[in-house]
Amino acid sequence: xxxxxxxxxxxxxxxxxxxxxxxxxxxxxxxxxxxxxxxxxxxxxxxxxxxxxxxxxxxxxxxxxxxxxxxxxxxxxxxxxxxxxxxxxxxxxxxxxxxxxxxxxxxxxxxxxxxxxxxxxxxxxxxxxxxxxxxxxxxxxxxxxxxxxxxx
Amino acid sequence: xxxxxxxxxxxxxxxxxxxxxxxxxxxxxxxxxxxxxxxxxxxxxxxxxxxxxxxxxxxxxxxxxxxxxxxxxxxxxxxxxxxxxxxxxxxxxxxxxxxxxxxxxxxxxxxxxxxxxxxxxxxxxxxxxxxxxxxxxxxxxxxxxxxxxxxxxxxxxxxxxxxxxxxxxxxxxxxxxxxxxxxxxxxxxxxxxxxxxxxxxxxxxxxxxxxxxxxxxxxxxxxxxxxxxxxxxxxxxxxxxxxxxxxxxxxxxxxxxxxxxxxxxxxxxxxxxxxxxxxxxxxxxxxxxxxxxxxxxxxxxxxxxxxxxxxxxxxxxxxxxxxxxxxxxxxxxxxxxxxxxxxxxxxxxxxxxxxxxxxxxxxxxxxxxxxxxxxxxxxxxxxxxxxxxxxxxxxxxxxxxxxxxxxxxxxxxxxxxxxxxxxxxxxxxxxxxxxxxxxxxxxxxxxxxxxxxxxxxxxxxxxxxxxxxxxxxxxx
Ligand SMILES: [Zn+2]
Ligand SMILES: [Zn+2]
Ligand SMILES: [Zn+2]
Ligand SMILES: [Zn+2]
Ligand SMILES: [Zn+2]
Ligand SMILES: [Zn+2]
Ligand SMILES: [Zn+2]
Ligand SMILES: [Zn+2]
Numbered sequence: 049x050x051x052x053x054x055x056x057x058x059x060x061x062x063x064x065x066x067x068x069x070x071x072x073x074x075x076x077x078x079x080x081x082x083x084x085x086x087x088x089x090x091x092x093x094x095x096x097x098x099x100x101x102x103x104x105x106x107x108x109x110x111x112x113x114x115x116x117x118x119x120x121x122x123x124x125x126x127x128x129x130x131x132x133x134x135x136x137x138x139x140x141x142x143x144x145x146x147x148x149x150x151x152x153x154x155x156x157x158x159x160x161x162x163x164x165x166x167x168x169x170x171x172x173x174x175x176x177x178x179x180x181x182x183x184x185x186x187x188x189x190x191x192x193x194x195x196x197x198x199x200x
Numbered sequence: 201x202x203x204x205x206x207x208x209x210x211x212x213x214x215x216x217x218x219x220x221x222x223x224x225x226x227x228x229x230x231x232x233x234x235x236x237x238x239x240x241x242x243x244x245x246x247x248x249x250x251x252x253x254x255x256x257x258x259x260x261x262x263x264x265x266x267x268x269x270x271x272x273x274x275x276x277x278x279x280x281x282x283x284x285x286x287x288x289x290x291x292x293x294x295x296x297x298x299x300x301x302x303x304x305x306x307x308x309x310x311x312x313x314x315x316x317x318x319x320x321x322x323x324x325x326x327x328x329x330x331x332x333x334x335x336x337x338x339x340x341x342x343x344x345x346x347x348x349x350x351x352x353x354x355x356x357x358x359x360x361x362x363x364x365x366x367x368x369x370x371x372x373x374x375x376x377x378x379x380x381x382x383x384x385x386x387x388x389x390x391x392x393x394x395x396x397x398x399x400x401x402x403x404x405x406x407x408x409x410x411x412x413x414x415x416x417x418x419x420x421x422x423x424x425x426x427x428x429x430x431x432x433x434x435x436x437x438x439x440x441x442x443x444x445x446x447x448x449x450x451x452x453x454x455x456x457x458x459x460x461x462x463x464x465x466x467x468x469x470x471x472x473x474x475x476x477x478x479x480x481x482x483x484x485x486x487x488x489x490x491x492x493x494x495x496x497x498x499x500x501x502x503x504x505x506x507x508x509x510x511x512x513x514x515x516x517x518x519x520x521x522x523x524x525x526x527x528x529x530x531x532x533x534x535x536x537x538x539x540x541x542x543x544x545x546x547x548x549x550x551x552x553x554x555x556x557x558x559x560x561x562x563x564x565x566x567x568x569x570x571x572x573x574x575x576x577x578x579x580x581x582x583x584x585x586x587x588x589x590x591x592x593x594x595x596x597x598x599x600x601x602x603x604x605x606x607x608x609x610x611x612x613x614x615x616x617x618x619x620x621x622x623x624x625x626x627x628x629x630x631x632x633x634x635x636x637x638x639x640x641x642x643x644x645x646x647x648x649x650x651x652x653x654x655x656x657x658x659x660x661x662x663x664x665x666x667x668x669x670x671x672x673x674x675x676x
C-alpha cells in the first residue's frame with residue numbers, strides 16, 4: 049500500500065506527462081527513482097528578459113504533501129536574477145508557504161514561477177539578498193517569509 | 201416497580217434478545233426471530249399486559265411500527281428496547297374534556313392522526329446528505345444505497361463505527377416517542393427543537409410550552425457495532441463522515457474512497473479518511489488549529505474556504521491516540537493563551553502557564569522549571585527589560601540554526617537548540633499574543649505564526665508593523 053502523498057504525486061506526474069505545460073520539462077527518470085524529489089527545467093519564455101535561458105527547479109515533498117507545501121528552490125549554476133529570487137535559489141513566493149493549499153500542485157507552482165519570471169522587467173536580486181543568504185536556514189520552508197509585495 | 205417477565209424461549213430459535221417496556225412501568229424480555237413481524241410481537245406481548253393484540257402498538261426509534269414490519273427491517277441490535285403502549289381508542293379520546301390531548305392528536309385538517317403506523321425510521325430515512333430534488337428522485341434501485349448511513353465515534357469500540365439514529369422525548373428523555381416527520385437534513389438531527397412528536401412514555405403525555413403543546417424529538421446516536429449497553433450507551437455523531445455516494449475523488453490523493461469526510465464548506469471539499477488524518481497531523485505540527493469560541497480547537501477546509509470549521513470536534517477522535525493526546529494538550533495550551541496565560545519559551549517545553557496579572561516573574565512549575573520575564577520572555581530579571589542588542593547581530597544569528605515555528609514544534613522536534621542563549625538571541629514575543637517567535641533572517645517584518653493571531657509586527661520596534669518601519673529599518 050503506497051502512502052497518500054505518493055499516490056497523489058503519481059497522479060500529478062501522470063497528469064503532467066499527459067498534459068505538459070509549455071516551457072516546463074519534468075525529469076521523469078529521476079522521479080521514477082524517488083517520487084519525493086522532482087527536478088523541473090523551466091525555459092525562459094520568449095519575449096521576456098530570460099529568453100534563451102534555462103533554469104532548474106528542485107521540488108522536495110514530505111509525507112504530508114499536499115497538506116504540507118513542497119520545498120521549492122532553484123538549483124544549479126544558473127539562478128534567475130529576479131527581485132524575488134535569492135542568489136541561493138530560495139524563492140519568495142507566498143503560495144510556497146503561507147498561501148499554499150492542497151488544491152495547488154506542482155503544475156500550478158511551475159506556472160506561478162514562470163509567470164513571475166515573465167513579468168520581470170529588470171534583472172536584480174532582492175534588497176536583502178546578502179544578509180538573507182548568509183543567515184537563512186538551508187530549508188526555505190524554515191524561513192518565516194515576509195512577502196515583499198504584500199504591503200508595497 | 202418493574203416486573204420482569206420472560207417467556208417464549210423454548211419455541212423460538214435464539215436470535216435477538218429484546219426488551220419491551222410499557223408506559224405503566226412493566227418490562228419484559230423476549231427472544232425474537234428476525235423473520236418475525238410486529239404483529240407476532242403484539243400477540244406475544246398483549247396477553248402479558250392484559251390486552252388484546254389490536255390494543256397494543258409498538259414504538260421504536262420515533263415510529264409506531266406497522267404490523268407487517270419484519271424485525272430484521274428495524275435496525276434492532278441485541279438488547280434493544282421496544283415500547284409497547286395501549287392504543288387509545290377513539291371513544292377514550294372523545295370522552296376526554298377539551299384537554300391538550302385532543303389537540304395533540306388532531307392534525308391541521310382535523311384528521312385524527314393517532315395510531316398512524318409506519319415502516320421503521322431506519323428504512324424510511326433517506327441519506328441526510330441528499331437534499332431537495334435529489335431526495336425526491338431516489339429510484340427504487342438506488343434506494344438501498346441511499347438509506348441513511350450514520351457514522352459515530354464509539355467510546356466503547358474506540359474507533360469509527362456505523363451508527364444508529366435514535367429518538368427520545370426532549371422533556372422526559374424517554375424513547376416511547378413518535379416523530380411527526382422524518383429528519384431531512386443534519387440540522388433536523390443536530391439542532392434541538394426542529395421536529396415535534398408525541399410522547400407516550402408515561403400515562404400522561406409530555407407537554408411543551410409550544411402553542412400546540414407538543415414535545416420535541418431529541419435525536420441521539422448509538423454504535424451499531426457492539427451490543428447495546430442500554431439506553432445510556434451514546435456515541436458522538438460524526439456528521440461529516442459520509443458514504444461517498446457521488447464518488448468524488450479525495451482532494452489530496454485523488455482516490456475515490458467508499459467512506460469520505462466532506463468539509464462543511466460551500467464547495468463540500470472531500471478527503472479520504474487517511475488524508476484527513478494526514479491533514480490534521482500536518483496542521484497540528486504547525487499549531488495551525490484554531491481555538492473557536494463555539495466549537496473548540498478545530499480546523500477548517502484545507503483549501504481555505506470560508507466558514508468551513510469542523511463544528512463537531514469528535515471528528516478529531518479519528519486521530520491515533522498519540523496524536524489525539526497532542527491535540528488535546530495543544531488545545532489546552534491555546535485555551536491558556538486565550539485566557540491571558542503564556543507558554544513557556546524554553547526550547548522543548550512550551551508548557552501553558554496561567555500568569556498573575558501583577559507579577560512579571562513567571563515560573564514554569566509543572567514543566568521545565570524555567571523562570572522567565574512575562575514581558576520579554578527572557579530569563580527573569582529585576583528592573584526594566586533589556587533592549588535586544590545582540591539580536592540583530594548577524595554573526596550571532598548564523599551560529600544558531602533558526603526555526604521559525606518555534607512554538608509549533610515545541611514537542612515535536614528533538615534537534616532543537618536547547619540553550620538559554622538561543623532564547624536570548626533569536627526569540628522575541630509577539631507583541632500581541634506574547635508567543636515566542638524566532639526570527640529567521642530576511643526582513644524585520646514579522647508575522648506571528650500562531651493561528652488566530654497572525655499579527656504583523658516589527659522585530660526592531662516590537663510593535664505593530666508600520667510604513668515607518670518599512671522606510672527606516674525594513675531590512676535591518
Ligand atoms: Zn461500538
Ligand atoms: Zn416525554
Ligand atoms: Zn486521500
Ligand atoms: Zn472547501
Ligand atoms: Zn517550561
Ligand atoms: Zn523582561
Ligand atoms: Zn501572536
Ligand atoms: Zn519598526
